[in-house]
Amino acid sequence: MRSRKSSSTPPLLTEQASLPWHPPGLVAGVDEAGRGPLAGPVVAAAVILDDLHPIAGLDDSKKLTAARREKLYDEIRAKALCCSIAEASVEEIDQLNILQATLLAMRRAVLGLRLKPVRVMVDGNRLPTLDVPAEAIIKGDSLVKSISAASILAKVHRDRWCEQVHVEFPHYGFAGHKGYGTAVHMEALRTHGACVYHRRSFAPVAQSLQVGPLTTTAV
Numbered sequence: 409m410r411s412r413k414s415s416s417t418p419p420l421l422t423e424q425a426s427l428p429w430h431p432p433g434l435v436a437g438v439d440e441a442g443r444g445p446l447a448g449p450v451v452a453a454a455v456i457l458d459d460l461h462p463i464a465g466l467d468d469s470k471k472l473t474a475a476r477r478e479k480l481y482d483e484i485r486a487k488a489l490c491c492s493i494a495e496a497s498v499e500e501i502d503q504l505n506i507l508q509a510t511l512l513a514m515r516r517a518v519l520g521l522r523l524k525p526v527r528v529m530v531d532g533n534r535l536p537t538l539d540v541p542a543e544a545i546i547k548g549d550s551l552v553k554s555i556s557a558a559s560i561l562a563k564v565h566r567d568r569w570c571e572q573v574h575v576e577f578p579h580y581g582f583a584g585h586k587g588y589g590t591a592v593h594m595e596a597l598r599t600h601g602a603c604v605y606h607r608r609s610f611a612p613v614a615q616s617l618q619v620g621p622l623t624t625t626a627v
Contacts, residue, residue, distance in 0.1 A: 433526030434489065437554025438514050440531070441469070441562035443506055445587030446597075446613050447580075447606045448569055449495040450506065452513035453561035454521055454528070457554045461487040466556040468549040469563035481564040484557045491557070492520030493565050502609040511536040517558075531555045577603050 440452040457463070463483050465476070472480070484491060494516035496509035504512065515536040518528055527541050531548035548555040567586055574583035580596045580603065587593070589612055597606075597616040606613045 434523055435527045435529060435554060436518060436521060436525035437548070437552055437556070437558045438517060438528055438530045438536075439469075439549050439555050439559035439562055440510050440513060441559070441566045442587070443510055445607075446589050446593065446610050447498070447582070447587040447603070448566065448573065449497050450501060450510050450513050451493065451495050451562045451566040451569075452510065452517040453491065453493045453558040453565070454514075454517040455484060455491045455554050455557040455561065456489045456521065456523060456525055457557060458487055458489045463487055463553075463557065466553045466560070468547075468556060469559040471550070472560070474567070477560050477564050477567075480557075480560050484561060488557065490522040491561060492517045492522075493561055494520055498605060498607055501607050505609070506607075507534065529555055531559065573605055577605070 434456050436454045436456045438452060438454045440450060442448060442450040463480065465472075465480060469477055494513050496504075496513040496516075500512065501509040511534060514530065515538065518525070518536070518538055518540075525540060527543070528538055529548060529552050530536070530542060530544050531552075533544050533546060535542045535544050545552060545555065549559040550556070570582040570586045574581070579600055581590075581592045584590075585593045594612060597612060602608070602613050602616050606616075608614060608617065
């Protein structure tokens with residue numbers, strides 16, 4: 409979906425040269441959750457795992473059950489050398505566009521690490537602006553354990569956000585669809601219009617704002 413990009417905000421760099429050799433030291437894995445939904449922040453996580461405390465069962469968060477993700481979330485937080493979770497807000501998504509907001513959340517996650525890595529591995533094919541060497545890895549959330557761990561932290565964090573918002577706006581069904589454009593969510597948008605957490609730059613939300621919520625006529 410196309411979204412607006414502010415002309416006053418310079419775009420983040422999306423390419424960064426990687427070294428032909430890997431310097432010794434701490435390596436961080438980075439991944440995101442929430443690029444596709446119609447509402448809520450995009451979330452990124454960065455994780456530096458501890459080789460002395462391995463975590464069994466790390467994988468792409470989408471391949472794991474919700475219960476398994478929750479257990480691994482706690483284990484990652486307990487055993488990783490350090491980890492960081494960051495967001496880019498709905499307002500930033502609408503101002504920058506979803507790609508640039510995702511890269512911004514990734515940058516914030518890396519900068520939020522208690523320990524500074526010498527190298528960063530990012531899931532996908534785009535890189536945020538960083539002051540350390542970084543490498544983009546397609547399907548990295550299935551191939552690199554630290555990226556798998558980051559994908560789990562980001563996914564659980566965003567799912568918990570959706571469950572909290574569901575309490576505030578139960579008629580949208582956030583606890584079920586997690587903000588994605590399901591039939592239930594689209595019907596709620598047609599009926600109630602957009603709430604404060606919806607991404608105005610996403611076409612289905614923009615269309616609901618133009619049409620407005622449905623009303624019934626008294627007879």
